[in-house]
Amino acid sequence: MAEERVTSSGWLPPVAPGSGAPEPAPPPQRPTFARAGPDRSGTRSQPTSSASSGNPQAVWALVLAIAALALLLVSLGTLFVLTLPCSIAAWWLAGQARRRLQTGETANGSGQAVAALWIARIGMIAGVAAAVVLIALLASGFDFEQFREDLERELEQRRERRGDGVRTSLQGLRAAVGR
Secondary structure, rough: OOOEEEOOOOEEOEOOOOOOOOOOOOOOOOOOOOOOOOOOOOOOOOOOOOOOOOOOOHHHHHHHHHHHHHHHHHHHOHHHHHHHHHHHHHEEEEEEEHHHHHOOOOOOOHHHHHHHHHHHHHHHHHHHHHHHHHHHHHHHOHHHHHHHHHHHHHHHHHHHHHHHOOOOOOHHHHHHHOO
């Protein structure tokens, strides 16, 4: 039975076993350093093997965008002064990461860059809205101290209504101990 040989250039005709024909050496592999991107014909070439490195801009953009939005939500909008620069930085880094993907410098981080871009946009919109609301409240003469006192009074009234006939856990413990 004849053996078939395969080389990098394609299929060769079968050679009889024991014919002594030497196998051709495969052509030497040279590393390619060309950047992927649109070539002269307008089509996009595939990323090369050197483009398999990570995309740190996409990772940092995602981290900054999530941190900015979380900080804005946890502070109920009062830390918009910190979250707006973080969202701007995340937006810029996401744009840099997407440019690296388009030029073929890297093939990783596409989803991270898109997610960071959208989260940064949401953070910017929410940060600007929080700033507008806070500035409008201050301009209208809103008294935050009075608001806090009103909230405390309302909480105390609810506790008293709930405590009519039903002991709170602290009151029950004190009664059990005998104080």
